[in-house]
Amino acid sequence: MSFMRIKSRFNIKFWISTLLIFYLLCNVLSAQSTGTLRGIVADSLSGEALAYANIYIENLGIGASSDSRGYFIIRSIPVNNNYTAVVSYIGYKKKNVTFNVLRNSITDIKVYLSPTEIELKTVEKTGRRPGENVTSIGLQKISMKQINSLPKGVEGDVFRSLKYLPGIQTTNDVTTSFNVRGGANNENLFLLDDIPVYNPFHALGLFGSIDPEVIKNLELHLGGFGTKYSGRLSSVIKLITKDGNRNKYKASFNSSLMSVKSSLQGPYGGGSFIISGRKSYSNKILNNFLDEDNIPIKFYDLFFKANYENPKLAENGKFSIEGFFSGDQIINNNPLLADAKWSNNILGISWFQFVDKPLFYKINFSYSNFEGEFIPNSSGERPVKNNVKDYTGKIDISYVYASKDQLGVGIKIKEVSTDLFLQNSFGQTANVGQREDRVNVNLSLYANYRLLRFKDLSLEFGSRLNLVGLSQSGENRYLEPRASLSYNFSNNLSLKAAWGIYQQEITTFTDEDVVITYFEPWIVTPPYLNPAKSNHYVSGFEWNPNSNLSLSVEGYYKTSDNLPVLNDKKIFLTDKDFVTGSSKAYGIDVLFRYRFSFFNFSASYSHGYVNKKVDNLTYIPRYDIRNSLKTIFDFNIYKGWKASVTWVYYSGVPFTLLTGFYDKLHFNGQQNKFSLFGSQVITPLLGKRNASRLPAYHRLDLNVSKKFDFAFAKVYLNFSIINVYNRANIFYFDRNTGQRVNMLPFLPTFVVKVEL
Template sequence: MKIILPLIRTIALSLLFIYTINSQSTGNIRGTVTDSTTGEIIPYANVVVKGGKQGSSTNSSGYYFISSVPVGERIIIFSCIGYITREVSIIVKGGVINDLNLQLTKKAVDFSEVTIVGDRNARENETDLGLEKISIKDIELQPVGAELDIFRVIQNNPGVNTTGDATAKYYVRGGGSDQNLVLLNGATVYNPFHALGIFSVIDPETISSLEFYKGGFTPALGDRLSSILNIITRDGNKNFYQGTVQAGLLSGKVAAEGPIPGGSFLLTGRKSYYGDILKKYINEKETPFNFYDFSLKVNFSDPSIDQNSKFVAHTFLSSDQVVNNDPLLEDYHIKNNIIGAKWSKIWNGSPLVSDLNLSYSYYEASVEPNLSGSKPRENKVKDFTINADLAYIYDSKDQLLFGFQNKNITTQLKQKNQLNREIDYSVSKSALAAYINYKFFRWDDVGLDIGVRFNFLSMAEKRPFLFEPRVSLTWLINRLLIFKFAFGRYSQDMVALTNEDELISVFEPWIIVPEHVTAAEATHFIVGFTSWFTDKVVLEVEAYYKLMDNLLEVNDQKFTSVQFDFKNINGSSYGIESALKFDGSVFYSKISYALGWAEKYAKNLTYAPRYDVRHSINILAGINPGANWQFTANWVVASGMPFTPITGFFNKLMLDGNIPINILNNYEPEFLYDTKNSARLPYYHRLDLSITKKFSTAIADFTLGASVLNVYNRENIYYFDKKTGKRINQLPIFPAFFVKAEF
């Protein structure tokens, strides 16, 4: 820290010194957009100059910057879904930065313009291919099962698949589940799932903005091959104290927020109380789930201490336990602990913004075998990360972004081998990366993003490359058609040891890539277009090709102790995705279709991973008839996933070193399998319906919701029990409800 803070200040002062206004005939406008009721920032609001081509959108921090605005009196239009549009007059002075902060007022009826489309981006040449911006309203549109869940929303995007109703784990464009990075206020969440993967640990009520990158992400982001989910939580109400109580079928939660001197706070907690509901998800099996999560965020700003600065401190705790109270069954314990701090600053007299983010993330998972016959296992991850990011905006509208990331990670994996000897695989490594990114926005019809990420120090001993170039292009062919392209190289030093043949994998330890294997890498090629038929109807199409090298796999051909436990294999995925969105004041819909292929290349074998889905269709539709009623329907269709069929079995003599007394009773059935994943399950489809009503009383504002999952009780197959041949189906018809009160 003694080096980082002076370095940031030196860079900032240097840029301030070289900042000159080329023309006194234009000026720049910047500021933040906030909610007039709560004082919280509003992300993704559009800010445009009336009658001109200049415009911008607020980022996840509610900040905007508009370059090269002609001097004189100008009208600035502020708009955002769910808020009343405002027009504000400002006298733009040439050669200086003009500050304009604004508050927007929410519309009286929340459901009158709930949308899944959003406004057209104020900067239509924005290089945002592969990026989905998701709001809390998008999450609320989904029918609620056991819990309202952000991952169920992500799975509705084309190119995102899951392996069944009993898991919220997702797979993006043919990549594994451990290739997805989840960030909470800049900190890594290593296990973002409750109840053995059925839903997310992140409470949707806490979310301010959610950015989901399906590929082609910028040089500022790394550490994973497939996707980035960047979650920013709310700051809390800055104007008055507020409380929320919510009860559902599975858990209850409370929240409190309000002002403090110079800022605000947000405190939330959620606790399970009725695990029997989850039996529907896991085929009526008795599984005593017990979980909780807790979060606290405090923000503070004081011009007398540091002008135009904001300080944030946050913590997040979650825990999951499965205690069976049966000595013949295993018990599981999983926890996440996160603590972090952030300093954001808008530099006076300069179009420079900086962020310094510190975070510590702790993950722990353990398996207690009891008398089940399995072996004890334990995994721990300690991750201390420093991120520094700076953004400089030129008069030409171009942007220069640069920064660095330093990680210090310790992983520990303890388990016992077949000889009952404890194996302790503990590693501590550091990583240092820097990036530079230049965005060309000087042309109205073209946006060009060129950058590179430098991996100066890697946690992996064998790394394929030092430089990771990234390129993204947006071309406005005309007002109605936008062409987009992206290319990038990515690498990953940490992996989770997963077995894709396990339907519900509980223990998936994270480790740093071992010394004898090479760190995984991927190359993304993406091309697409966006077509606006009207201001309410938009079609988005993307085609992608992803080449993956050095994927880590358990060495299933290991027969001697001198052979390695892991090996590298290669893979690839390719496909095309489309989404047609319509937004009206009463009716809205989103229809998406994806066609994709995923393959892995082991020695003398090419096969499709279990999460390879050839066809998928998702239709989301809703009606807002008024009076704060909302009706939503979601229909999903997907082709069957691959599996390895059984061709036969034989009786295998089991020898444990002792002379068997009765050799005839010492045989167990051993199965013979066909080629890996050479068969596919039948098609999957399901219809979910929901209804929501909001109303106010003198005591509180209430929200009532009810939903029915799998309305026509489709018997979607989950798997066949290989010992009995019995067919096991997924979630049957499942009604759910919730009630929420805001005080």
């Protein structure tokens, strides 16, 4: 039905005229007596594209940064001259490339950079050079080198590493789930390349399910993000995967105290591939996370990606196919205990193409499936079964104008089906996640214009236009306008600001007060609720007095409405499962970094407030963490031995005090319904919601690592100590028993990796 509606709204004439206008616009604006330099920056050893590298044409004083795929375009280069482009990337030797350009044509170059031995300087900036104007407020670009330098703990984990950044708050150190700038944890969009992942966590969320070995870079959008991204209110976490070594075959084996994994990558005719798998073999160390004697967790994950390039078939084009499969299970082999299993199955294909204009496009099709099942056996709990299927197709087109300005447009169609089977105490099962009357389809367009022609000012503005909403509950057509600007006050000080409207039409069916869940069941926002909507206001500055020191300060104010909240006042069976709430979050994030020849130091501080209002009750949610300080100090010890020390401090999370108990009368007599002789159940009496706070959390971790180069292999040793001074950070207390459960104790761990 929805597809028919979409079809009727957009006929073929509409699309042809849109593309024609776009094409003419490109032609008119490109008719200059200049040429264009286009290229890719890659690692000389592996051939892997290097994201965010700097390309600077000294003779002209202009430049660009490579994008997340390693590509760059510089236009308006006067013809008939030889130029030298300086290509640099932290951790790699700088390279000078000489080139010239022809009138109205594109010169393609490939730049291979060699890694330096100085591996400490891994905290790369985002390819910014003096005088560059950037608009990327709220964006953190992180390389895997940076993540690898952090204490690994049990497993190297991308998501756990994000907790060291400002604006990322976590209510415990057990799960990797996090909150971004006062948003709920279901407001974060996880993308594996361009494919959404609904539950990217292993083992009750103790760490991420995507193996860091396959990740090349990570982009974290903390707020005020551009029109390219949609579907979540708070943040976007985009994991950009490796393409695989283009020069030689490479295998690695990795073992921690919990899992073994191996990967293989290499070239093949016309492209490269990477395949990586991981499987758990022991759960002993996990027991420390949850203060349990035995958690029979088993998990696996498998990732593959293959790329194919054939100039005869399509010059400057690249085809990619990738898949990700993960599974977890907790099987107790005890009928009195509940079991659970959950899995992600993801498949995507993409086509990236440079055309003869300074224009490139990318077409993606993806399928993302999440299945989770909680099997109570005879435990007395109730079963839960969730099945999410997400089919997405999208086209992103980018055009670089001679003026350096950029235009991005795109179209996305997404169908999401969500089944959530819940059971009541009588054993009746209902699917609360699926509507039978329609499929959930979202069709959206976006356009954004980046005004980069001025030396010190850049402006990005645009909007998403949602033509058909996923939940169909609110307005069918709605706009999500967004804008950001950056002004270089001086060579080393830039001011930034961003504003945007964001919408979310999918939510999790979880109780906000639950501290840990097996998995988070997702459902499309029920039709009786309007889609959740957020307004972001972000502003700040970045100060880089020299190449070693940087300071970034960002303030934010975020309001959200129509937030789906589980109805805790549901009385009659006909009452809805969700009510709506609103929230207001504001605060400041500070990031300080200092790099020196043999050490790096970074410190991030966040100060924030969150208020949530549901049913006229305003309260502070559990993820309101007033103050947090995170420090990382990494340094070279001696002869290739490296160490890092991290210390994290969070002020205490809010919780609700117990004020006593009472005997609650249950009218359970079948004969005499409302007799006072019914049974009485001891019931806790709670105080004002989240009016008190747990003690502050702090923890010190140590990490020592060393790479050994042998003729046949490289061996990486990594030794970590979590919670060096054994701080008893409280995880939760059981209101029924009064028992206190602490987070991770003093925990030494060890990881070995062999690379052939």
